[in-house]
Amino acid sequence: MVKINLLLTGTTGLTGTLFLGHLAKTSPSSEVHCLVRPTSDCRPLESLNLNIHYLTGDSAINQTWDTILAKHTPTTIIHIASIRHVPVILDSLKTSKQTPHLIVIGTTGVYSQYNQYSQDYKAIEGQLAQYTGSYCLLRPTMIYGSERDKNLHKLIKFCDRYGFFPVFGAGNCLLQPIHADDLAQAILSALQRPYLQGSYDLSGGSIVTFRELLVLVKKLLGKPVRQVYLPLNLGVWIGTMLENLLGRRSPVRREQILRLQEDKAYSHDAAQKDLDFFPRPLAIGLEQEINLLRGHGVISS
Ligand SMILES: NC(=O)c1ccc[n+]([C@@H]2O[C@H](COP(=O)([O-])OP(=O)(O)OC[C@H]3O[C@@H](n4cnc5c(N)ncnc54)[C@H](OP(=O)(O)O)[C@@H]3O)[C@@H](O)[C@H]2O)c1
Missing domain, CATH: 3.40.50.720 (NAD(P)-binding Rossmann-like Domain)
Incomplete structure (x- = not known):
């Protein structure tokens, strides 16, 4: 051994x-x-x-x-x-x-x-x-941070390319990406x-609603990102269909749409105290990610 x-x-x-x-x-x-x-x-x-x-x-x-x-x-x-x-x-x-x-x-x-x-x-x-x-x-x-993340880089890419993003339901639920x-x-x-x-x-350094996240992406991309409101049920249906058709290659999962309707902000006080955990604010992390995506030619510069 x-x-x-x-x-x-x-x-x-x-x-x-x-x-x-x-x-x-x-x-x-x-x-x-x-x-x-x-x-x-x-x-x-x-x-x-x-x-x-x-x-x-x-x-x-x-x-x-x-x-x-x-x-x-x-x-x-x-x-x-x-x-x-x-x-x-x-x-x-x-x-x-x-x-x-x-x-x-x-x-x-x-x-x-x-x-x-x-x-x-x-x-x-x-x-x-x-x-x-x-x-x-x-x-x-x-988790976010680069074109290897499963979440925000896809949203940023979509916003950059099409100038809008669908908001299923009210878009008021809280997010705190790390x-x-x-x-x-x-x-x-x-x-x-x-x-x-x-x-x-x-959890990350900032708590935002989904709508605030899109506003932040719009500001950092420096181009319009329209929020297109759609019924939640339609989103769940689309997520389910895409997952059935494409399996793991689906760009969006039913779970992601459903879970957009629940608050996902969690305190990291214990980690701050014991692990010296001070995560960066979302505006900083997203700016870094957008610069990275631009540098790698994933989005337009
Ligand atoms: N993404 C999120 O938003 C999120 C949220 C909460 C928690 N998490 C968890 O946080 C962790 C890190 O996420 P991440 O996005 O950094 O991961 P990631 O980029 O998807 O990388 C996953 C890693 O695990 C390896 N792996 C996966 N299945 C394996 C298997 N059966 N045998 C051996 N290696 C395997 C992959 O190897 P290959 O290079 O061979 O693929 C890769 O190195 C994961 O446990 C994830 O579930 C993720």
Whole structure:
């Protein structure tokens, strides 16, 4: 068995890449083991000043974890890939009789009033609470920050191209998106504080309604973005149809439309106190994202 300090998942994604960037700056040349898929694009990690060892597999399946844990004893596992894989990881840890410190990225989706979306997260968090080792669960809100985000870059791109955006329902519900880099910084803070246990909600630096978000995008793009009001039911129907037709390639999901009708602002006071978490205001983060999108030719300059 090889004792290893840090095992990570999700390092080729938006948050994971930024996290490794922070780690490379604060602890240059650190040794890390990254679980990646055979199809993962690891090129963005190659320029980092880290000693990266790649373990290939799928973090959603037992066999991968059983194989890794038969050979390695990690002190800490940072699992960024998906909270849905946690039951499999806990199962393999139990089999291998290992209890590393776990840092898991969850989601504030666990608070959704729509049971069909929150019940899985609640059940998984319940299983994590039974873990005999220590763990720190970080629950981000909607993540934004670059063309790799799943949310705001699509909205910005649409507004830039068409000069309008549909608002399904009243558009009054609250949002508090978190910049991926603030989340990455929070993961590093959690790693540096292994004594911290329990869960932390990680929301962004500003609370806005959906309509205010569109006004902000319009201001930062410097071009008109009309708000086109449409009935909620129509939006749900469109989301459902697109998902049925395109599956995971659908630009919008039924869940996203439905959840636009619920407030998604959550206090990050506990994270501020324990993790030194001071996320940037949305106007700053969005301006950075728009500049990035312009620089990458994703939107017009
Ligand atoms: N996006 C949001 O608004 C949002 C909101 C709340 C919480 N979250 C959670 O926050 C975390 C980070 O989100 P993100 O947007 O930064 O992620 P992301 O860019 O989608 O990256 C996901 C990462 O996980 C890896 N991954 C996914 N499934 C895997 C599997 N079965 N086996 C091994 N690796 C796998 C991906 O590898 P590949 O490179 O091979 O694809 C990638 O490195 C995720 O857990 C997400 O669920 C996201």
